[in-house]
Every structure is written in structure tokens, then in C-alpha cells.
Amino acid sequence: MTVFSPTRNRPIALVTGASAGLGAQFARALARRGHDLILVARRRERLEALAAELATDGAAAEVLPADLTNDADLLRVEERIRRCENLAMLVNNAGFGLDVLFHESDLAGQSAMARLHVLAPTHLTHAALPGMVRRGRGAVINVSSVAAWLQGASGVMYCATKAFLNSFTLSLAVELAGTGVRVQALCPGFTYTEFHDVLGMDRDLVPKFWWLRADYVVEQSLRGLRRGKVVCIPSLRYKLLAAVFRAMPQWLMSHIGQKRYKALQARREKAK
Numbered sequence: 045m046t047v048f049s050p051t052r053n054r055p056i057a058l059v060t061g062a063s064a065g066l067g068a069q070f071a072r073a074l075a076r077r078g079h080d081l082i083l084v085a086r087r088r089e090r091l092e093a094l095a096a097e098l099a100t101d102g103a104a105a106e107v108l109p110a111d112l113t114n115d116a117d118l119l120r121v122e123e124r125i126r127r128c129e130n131l132a133m134l135v136n137n138a139g140f141g142l143d144v145l146f147h148e149s150d151l152a153g154q155s156a157m158a159r160l161h162v163l164a165p166t167h168l169t170h171a172a173l174p175g176m177v178r179r180g181r182g183a184v185i186n187v188s189s190v191a192a193w194l195q196g197a198s199g200v201m202y203c204a205t206k207a208f209l210n211s212f213t214l215s216l217a218v219e220l221a222g223t224g225v226r227v228q229a230l231c232p233g234f235t236y237t238e239f240h241d242v243l244g245m246d247r248d249l250v251p252k253f254w255w256l257r258a259d260y261v262v263e264q265s266l267r268g269l270r271r272g273k274v275v276c277i278p279s280l281r282y283k284l285l286a287a288v289f290r291a292m293p294q295w296l297m298s299h300i301g302q303k304r305y306k307a308l309q310a311r312r313e314k315a316k
């Protein structure tokens with residue numbers, strides 16, 4: 045395990061879900077920008093491999109394996125944040141999707157999603173902010189999704205938790221105005237990561253046009269943060285799509301959601 049040398053005085057960024065996808069890209073991008081890292085996720089060996097890679101960019105990285113749906117693990121990460129005197133950035137990124145109807149699903153999975161997408165960012169942000177406000181600088185990025193503006197069967201908890209993250213971030217931005225601490229809700233669309241492997245979704249179902257690269261999403265987020273963007277939607281096509289979602293009357297959004305639900309049922313019947 046790589047640990048910080050006390051003589052180093054670099055800003056520290058803590059990234060959750062750093063063992064894959066967007067989280068690993070955030071860690072790489074922040075290391076290149078002069079940060080040391082605290083890497084959080086469940087898979088220790090992945091985090092250790094990333095820490096070794098980051099060392100080649102001159103960044104020290106501490107590996108902090110944790111299941112953020114577990115109370116004791118979450119508390120350990122909160123305590124680590126409170127002890128971190130030069131925490132410059134917190135990236136609440138860990139997340140997953142579920143492709144099951146809420147009313148037919150195992151509650152444990154839905155509950156784990158609520159814990160990971162809502163409770164963990166709440167606790168970690170609450171641990172990070174007092175120090176950041178005291179120092180008059182720092183940033184929190186909450187990785188949300190364009191799904192925050194959607195309603196859909198089989199994405200009930202996902203859409204709800206991402207909508208929470210947007211609302212949470214927007215209100216925090218108001219509360220933190222003038223403190224020097226910035227917050228951002230990052231709302232990507234379909235992005236090439238391991239997310240869809242975990243979900244069990246065939247990527248070919250979505251036209252290539254809609255797919256983004258993880259490094260692009262992260263660069264857009266960090267650029268947006270510099271410019272004070274509280275809600276960051278990478279790429280023009282998703283900015284337009286989100287504007288359409290926001291302007292859409294409720295009945296039309298529900299109609300589209302129901303159409304998608306029927307298509308899903310048809311797919312399930314065919315697979316039987």
C-alpha cells in the first residue's frame with residue numbers, strides 16, 4: 045500500500061469508486077493536476093494497481109478499501125476525511141445500475157443503491173465540508189446522471205437517487221456561495237466504463253452516437269468546475285437532450301417511460 049509521505053504538501057483528492065471507470069479516470073486526471081489521492085472502492089487489488097500507476101505521475105496514493113453500503117466501512121472513510129488536513133477535492137462517484145422492476149426486485153439491491161448513491165455522498169460530503177469551508181477552498185463533485193431528469197420502469201431507484209444528487213448539489217451550491225468551496229453535479233449520459241457489464245446490458249442496444257469516453261467526461265467535469273458550473277452535462281448532444289427532458293410535460297415523460305416498460309417486457313418474454 046502506498047502512503048503519503050509527511051513531507052509532501054500536495055492537495056489531496058478522495059475518489060470513491062476509483063477501481064474502475066469514471067472514478068479511475070478522475071484519479072488519473074487529478075494526479076496529473078498535482079493531487080495526491082485517497083482511493084476508495086471494494087476491490088483492493090484494483091486500487092493498489094492504480095496507486096502504482098499514479099506513482100509514475102509522481103502522485104502518492106493511499107488505498108482505502110471500503111464497501112460504502114456498509115455502515116462501519118462508511119464511518120472509516122468519513123473518519124479518514126475528517127483527519128485529512130489538506131483535502132482539496134471529494135469525488136462521490138461510486139455507483140451501479142439495476143435492470144429490474146422495483147416492485148419485483150429484491151429490496152436489498154434497492155436499499156444498497158440508496159445507501160451508495162444517497163447516504164454515502166451525504167455522509168462523506170458532511171465530513172469534508174467543515175474543513176474545506178475553514179480553509180476557504182475545496183470542491184465536491186457528485187457523479188449523477190442525465191437519468192436524474194428521467195422517470196422509467198426498472199430505473200426507479202436509479203433515477204430517484206440521481207435526482208436527489210442534483211437537488212442536494214444545487215442547494216449546497218447556494219449554501220456554500222462565498223465560502224470558496226465549489227460543488228458540482230456531473231450528469232453524464234452513456235459512457236464506456238464497466239457500468240453496463242455490471243448491469244448486464246448489451247451496449248449495442250444503444251447507438252454509438254450516444255456513447256462518451258470516460259476521460260472526456262472527466263475532463264469536461266474538471267473544466268466545468270474551474271468555470272463554476274454547478275450542473276455539468278458533458279457533450280452538446282446530452283446538453284440538448286437534458287434540455288428536452290426538462291422542458292417535456294409530465295404526461296409525455298410518463299408516456300415515454302411506459303413505452304420503454306412495454307419494450308422491456310417484450311424483450312423479457314422473447315428471452316423466456
Ligand SMILES: NC(=O)c1ccc[n+]([C@@H]2O[C@H](COP(=O)([O-])OP(=O)(O)OC[C@H]3O[C@@H](n4cnc5c(N)ncnc54)[C@H](OP(=O)(O)O)[C@@H]3O)[C@@H](O)[C@H]2O)c1
Pocket residue numbers: 060061062063064065066067084085086087088090110111112113137138139140141160187188189190231232233234235236237238239240242
Ligand atoms: N457509465 C455510464 O454510462 C454512466 C452514466 C451516467 C452516470 N454514471 C455514474 O457514474 C458513476 C461511476 O460509474 P462508472 O460508469 O464508472 O461504472 P463502473 O466502471 O462500474 O465503476 C463503478 C465504481 O463504483 C464502485 N462501487 C460499486 N459499488 C460500491 C460499493 N458498494 N462500495 C464502494 N464502491 C463501490 C466500483 O468499485 P468496486 O466494485 O471495486 O467496489 C467501481 O469502482 C456511477 O455513480 C454511475 O451511476 C455512469
